[in-house]
Amino acid sequence: MNENGLLTVEVALADSPYPVWIGDGLLARGGEKIRSVFSGSKVAVVSDANVAPLYAETVLASLRAAGMEPTLIVVAAGETAKRLEVVGEVCDAMIRAGLDRSSLLVALGGGVVGDLAGFVAAIYYRGIPFVQIPTTVVAQVDSSVGGKTGVNAPGGKNLLGAFHHPVAVLADPVTLRTLPAREFNEGVAEIIKHAAIRDPDMLDGLDPAARTGLAPLIARNVAIKARIVAADEREITGERALLNFGHTVGHGVEQAAGYGELLHGEAVSIGLHAALRLSVSRAGLPPVEAERVLAALAAFRLPIHLPAGLSTDAIMAALERDKKFHAGRVRFVLLEGLGRATLSSAVTLKDIRETVEALKMPDAP
Ligand SMILES: NC(=O)c1ccc[n+]([C@@H]2O[C@H](COP(=O)([O-])OP(=O)(O)OC[C@H]3O[C@@H](n4cnc5c(N)ncnc54)[C@H](O)[C@@H]3O)[C@@H](O)[C@H]2O)c1
Ligand SMILES: [Zn+2]
Known part of the structure; x- marks a missing residue:
């Protein structure tokens, strides 16, 4: 589907279907798109120390332009942010900013920010809506879709969590241009996995040098994950x-x-x-x-x-x-x-x- 240059993949869950919008430059239109799924005003934008300096201002400005009142909360970059202590810190910052059950959380970053912030959204006031704005290949083709949120425990990865689906996902492939090559390529491993299990023709279109024109590839992968998740959510x-x-x-x-x-x-x-x-x-x-x-x-x-x-x-x-x-x-x-x-x-x-x-x-x- 194509609307205003955006590709849309619907995650067809029985209880809570949601759209994944994919398009170059979507970050700057985030406010307008989020306005269509959220009518309140206060928004917490959770991001990490690498992503926030690159992209937070664009997102905050577009939320303000759409009449929302955003607060930026920045956590450390990397897997160590997926800890209960950090969940507590993010919740405290949200309470200080006056966010309540009628507020929205936006996760802006890779899979770490998505998992952490999604988990905060699952428990804050017993659950508030959240939007994913994934900025890594892993997050755009895998972690932002499917509703698994959570953090690590000292005894193991992803042991504490909840199923909590976003109300929408906004993937802007332009953000992938600042991703280090090694991180970009690791995300492609999941793309190749999707190709192997469901869509082998996708292998022919993969170009290791391509950093532009990625929206159709991202959409194709989201569609594979979305179909499988919708068929077997839990x-x-x-x-x-x-x-x-x-x-x-x-x-x-x-x-x-x-x-x-x-x-x-x-x-x-x-x-x-x-x-x-x-x-x-x-x-x-x-x-x-x-x-x-x-x-x-x-x-x-x-x-x-x-x-x-x-x-x-x-x-x-x-x-x-x-x-x-x-x-x-x-x-x-x-x-x-x-x-x-x-x-x-x-x-x-x-x-x-x-x-x-x-x-x-x-x-x-
Ligand atoms: N919930 C799920 O279904 C699911 C699925 C797969 C992975 N995960 C989780 O996702 C996490 C891994 O996600 P990840 O690979 O995105 O790691 P990440 O979030 O740590 O991002 C990787 C690095 O890239 C930086 N970064 C992010 N976007 C950038 C950009 N556009 N430009 C420059 N730098 C950028 C980050 O700050 C970080 O240093 C793991 O914790 C994993 O458990 C969850
Ligand atoms: Zn994986």
Whole structure:
């Protein structure tokens, strides 16, 4: 759908459907678009220390122009902001600014800001509406859609949270031009995942040098995630689990490497390699199709082999802590063909161990 140069993807939830608007320069029109879903006046704009200096003023000015009264709340950049203490600080700042149940929260930033601010919106006055303005590839194609919000606990990532859907998502691909290349590429790992499970033709259009004209690509990915989320909002039928393609081994690698060593998308890229190999051996994925996905990952300089010094034992230990195994088996997302993902119980721990072993650099000991 195209309206005033904007692409719109509808997230068709039964109770609370919402639009995702995607378009170049949308940030400056944020106030006008938000006005169409919010009739109150007080707004908290939560952002981080990297994003706020770049984009907050544009958003604040457009909210003011649309008759709203915004307050900017800036948290530290990076995963450490996803903590309960920071939730408390943001809530305190909102109380001081006089926001109440009739107010709106706007999350302006990457997945960290979206998860944190979304969780604040879920609990503030027992829940207020919020709008996501995602500024990373990860946030535009993945985390801003789906309603999962939350923070980390000392014992693990994303352990504290709530389902709380935004009332609208505004994605402006122009903001991605200031994203460091490594962060841009890690987001593409999720795009390649979407292509593998639902939309293989998307692989042909991926250009590692492109930083303009990205709106159709973002919209195509949002549509994939939106369709899966709408079909299985609370992860009951198993459909939503298909989004975990590459993530079982990916999480194991991410944890074993130590958080911060590999970016999430980089670990997922290695996990996609594992899942592709298992798909070939256990689900009949043609090897040429697996190669096509691996070539796309390589084009974005995403790793597909294990970093030196990371042992199979450490990865398996992390993976077994992370996932529930029943009699040595785990539900694993496999591809029968590109675009055809299924949840399988054909994969054993032994299969995974052998596959992880095969992910070492070809010349590693
Ligand atoms: N809720 C979900 O469904 C879901 C899905 C995937 C990931 N996540 C969460 O998302 C988080 C990761 O998100 P992320 O990868 O966006 O990380 P992030 O929010 O930390 O952003 C990455 C870095 O880029 C900076 N940045 C953001 N936008 C920028 C821009 N336009 N220009 C320059 N710098 C910019 C940030 O300040 C940060 O330093 C994790 O906490 C993860 O758990 C949630
Ligand atoms: Zn992921």
